Amino acid sequence: MCLGIPGRIVRIDDAATMRATVDISGVRRQVNIACIVDEEHPVSSCVGDWVLVHVGFAMSRIDEAEAVETLRILTELGEARAELEAIHLSAAHLGGHPA
């Protein structure tokens, strides 16, 4: 109940009561979207949005830019590590210390 599940809003069912249909890995279910609607994101703009669904409520919009950013940090970390390893490796080949 605390983990939640990502889904995509496919249809607004009733703007007045904030009900929308979400596709969760192929399963459709009606959810309440009151928590993700504000001036910046009116009900009409929600279709297509990825949201995290908890116990029948869309509780947060999943921010794609932030997801990409987190993954970018990880990729960079990997590249830096590979580079360091390459430095150490060639230093070992030369029998000396990395410059």
Add this chain to the structure above:
Amino acid sequence: MKYLDEFRDSAKARILVTEIEALVATMDVPHGRPLHIMEVCGGHTHSIFRFGIEGMLPKQIELVHGPGCPVCVLPMGRVDDGVNIAERPEVIFATFGDAMRVPGSRKSLIQAKADGADVRMVYSPLDALAIARKNPAREVVFFGLGFETTMPSTALTILQAESEQVANFSVFCNHITIVPTIKAILDSPDLELDGFLGPGHVSMVIGTAPYEFIANFYRKPMVVAGFEPLDILQSIWMVLKQIKEGRTDVENQYARVVPDKGNAAALSAVSRVYELRQFFEWRGLGSIDHSGVKLRDEYKQFDAERKFSIPNIKIADPKSCQCGEVLKGMIKPWQCKVFGSACTPEMPLGALMVSSEGACAAYYQ
């Protein structure tokens, strides 16, 4: 979204494990013991076991599984009160599935159901409200459980019931709040913790500011973490980096879901409907001040505690149960005297054995 699966990428997980190992190798591990990092949230405990994260970490790091499984910390007395309400002939008792097997002193909800009580499993409080609409002659009671993650959904359901004037719907409110709980843990003298993984989904509601006291006052690093393997590994790495650099900050690894300022709509529903209780009883941890909420007077017609007189008796945890010590990270689940003998997932004695988010059940698998 194509970015969902990428947080399970095993090549990236390996990179992070290497980074963690490299970082730990350069650190003076304090007091000749492993570094203790507590994941507060049961969702993290679940993921850590599901993806075998403990096995990936160097031995200088130990994860302590905290109290963040709302089902696990529900005390016996409250389960008894719930069973008591459920056994009334006019009542349909609607609950999340996780809560069905939590032991009470007489019986669990699942046993009450077997004995004839009308207990129904629901996915959402909205489903409980729908049952109430369909059964106007019955009293439908929803078992409100969880931290700030689920608190807004119960609140919004109550507001919905109010606007539709559904008179036969009420909530048995056992919602609890995370910050006083973390504070109680930090204040416990026998505890040795070096940092925290913050609860991702609680934080999407309350934001990151409420944790500032952990960094500023208790001087412990806190990283709000997501639930995929890469999220957890990266968060551990971020905690280690803080320790290494001598910083104590609140950082947000899970920015794709957690806005630093939280969710205004959810918070406003919460403050409209609930007020803090003076104290609330926790299984294994005892009474913690201001750690629970109840319905405000304006919503008393939706408050099952006021609608039905409940016995409200405090029941001590069973003597042989060591859930409290496990929750505080003082012992590992398998060190509990009854682990796997008197306490198993089929016949749980303590609540940590009940839910897949509980540390004991997770270890038992």
